[in-house]
Amino acid sequence: MKVFIGSDHRGFQLKAKVAGILESLGHEPVDMGTHDEGAACDYPQIALDVARRVKAEAASRGILLCMSGIGHSIAANKVPGIYAALVYNKEAALLSRQHNDSNVLVLGAKFVNDADILEIVKIWLSTAFEGGRHQRRKEQIQNIERAVSEGKI
Numbered sequence: 001m002k003v004f005i006g007s008d009h010r011g012f013q014l015k016a017k018v019a020g021i022l023e024s025l026g027h028e029p030v031d032m033g034t035h036d037e038g039a040a041c042d043y044p045q046i047a048l049d050v051a052r053r054v055k056a057e058a059a060s061r062g063i064l065l066c067m068s069g070i071g072h073s074i075a076a077n078k079v080p081g082i083y084a085a086l087v088y089n090k091e092a093a094l095l096s097r098q099h100n101d102s103n104v105l106v107l108g109a110k111f112v113n114d115a116d117i118l119e120i121v122k123i124w125l126s127t128a129f130e131g132g133r134h135q136r137r138k139e140q141i142q143n144i145e146r147a148v149s150e151g152k153i
Helices: 009-024 043-056 070-076 090-098 114-126 133-149
Strands: 002-007 028-031 061-066 084-087 104-108
Touching (some): 002 043, 009 028, 009 114, 043 070, 070 084, 070 104, 090 114, 104 114
Parallel strands (some): 084 104
């Protein structure tokens, strides 16, 4: 699977680790930046770039990394059809896929335990959306997105 991966300067080292994990699992990481750990950068554009690519390529996913993950989550979720989940542990990774069909994983370098990163990524990539009652809720979210884009909200 193609996985678009982006970070700001605070998630740069974790991005390198996650890219290696993706490759070891047989996935294709596509680095969307930043490419310079030493220079402070603004995360919203990186989140937008990853979100746009995930939206454009149906079978792909995205991973965003920064210090807390909060800003990346907010920015990526502004793109209709992107369901970015801020995940700090394995159970949240599982539920973000089973219940929410997340297509972008957001990790906060300050809060994710190094020992859990491999399992978080593996779980998130391998877990299927359950559908059922969760499909109804996903459709409600899509209706909100549509209403916003049509200027009804």
